[in-house]
Amino acid sequence: MPKINLANFREVIVKATLNNSIETVQLVFDNGKIRSKMVSKNSQCVTQLNVDNNVIDSDEFITFNFNEPFMEVLPFVDLIDANENEADIIIRDEKISVKSGSQNIDLHFCSENVVKVFPGDDVKIETPQHITMDVDEKFIEGYEKAKRIAARFKKIYFNVKDNVLSMEASDMTNMFTNRFKYELMETEQMEDFTVCFDFRNFVNLMKVISYNPSLFNIGFLYVTEQELGMMQAKATDGSEKYFLMSRNF
Numbered sequence: 001m002p003k004i005n006l007a008n009f010r011e012v013i014v015k016a017t018l019n020n021s022i023e024t025v026q027l028v029f030d031n032g033k034i035r036s037k038m039v040s041k042n043s044q045c046v047t048q049l050n051v052d053n054n055v056i057d058s059d060e061f062i063t064f065n066f067n068e069p070f071m072e073v074l075p076f077v078d079l080i081d082a083n084e085n086e087a088d089i090i091i092r093d094e095k096i097s098v099k100s101g102s103q104n105i106d107l108h109f110c111s112e113n114v115v116k117v118f119p120g121d122d123v124k125i126e127t128p129q130h131i132t133m134d135v136d137e138k139f140i141e142g143y144e145k146a147k148r149i150a151a152r153f154k155k156i157y158f159n160v161k162d163n164v165l166s167m168e169a170s171d172m173t174n175m176f177t178n179r180f181k182y183e184l185m186e187t188e189q190m191e192d193f194t195v196c197f198d199f200r201n202f203v204n205l206m207k208v209i210s211y212n213p214s215l216f217n218i219g220f221l222y223v224t225e226q227e228l229g230m231m232q233a234k235a236t237d238g239s240e241k242y243f244l245m246s247r248n249f
C-alpha cells in the first residue's frame with residue numbers, strides 16, 4: 001500500500017495556497033514531481049510549484065483537487081498521530097483515505113471546475129522598472145519590525161525614493177497617520193515609485209519562504225503608466241514562484 005508523508009503534504013498545501021491566501025488547490029503528481037499553479041479569487045496572489053514529490057511514494061499520474069483546504073483538509077490531517085509522519089493511503093476517484101493504526105480519515109476531492117488554476121507558465125510584466133534583492137537578515141529584520149505596525153492598517157508599502165528601496169508601515173490615504181519606514185537597500189535601477197500590498201498576503205508570503213529563506217530572492221516590478229506593481233519571490237532553482245499584485249493605497 002502506498003505511503004503518504006503527512007508533514008510534507010501539509011507543507012506543499014501551505015505553499016500552493018500561499019498559507020491560505022488562495023482558496024483552492026490542485027496538486028498534480030507526475031514523474032517524481034508535484035506541480036501546482038494556483039491563483040486567488042481576487043487575482044492578487046499566484047503560486048507556481050514544480051517540486052520533488054516527497055509526499056506520496058507512487059509513480060502514477062495523480063491529481064488532487066481540494067476546495068478550502070485549510071478548513072476541509074488540514075484540520076483532518078492534523079488529527080493523525082503517525083509514526084515518522086507516514087501513513088497508509090488509498091487513492092480513489094472521488095477521495096483519498098488515510099490510515100495510521102486505529103486512525104482513519106477520508107478527504108473528498110472537489111470538482112476540477114471549482115479550483116482556480118493559473119492558466120499561464122509565468123506571470124510577466126514588461127517594464128524596465130524592476131529590482132531584485134536577497135531575502136537576507138536585513139530584509140527579515142525590517143519585516144519583523146514593520147509587521148508589528150502594518151497589521152493595524154492591513155496593508156504595507158514598498159517604495160523607492162532618492163535611490164533607496166524602503167518598506168513602510170503606514171496609511172498613505174491619511175496624511176496625519178504615523179509611520180514606520182525601514183530602508184532596505186540603495187539602488188539606481190528604478191525611478192521613484194510607491195506600491196501597496198495587502199498585508200495578510202505579504203505575511204503569508206513570508207511564512208511560505210520562511211521554510212528556507214536563503215533559497216529565495218524578492219523582486220519588485222512597476223509599470224509607471226498604469227501605476228501597477230508586483231512583488232515576486234522566486235527560489236533560485238526555479239522550483240517555487242510566488243507573486244503578489246499591488247492594490248489601491
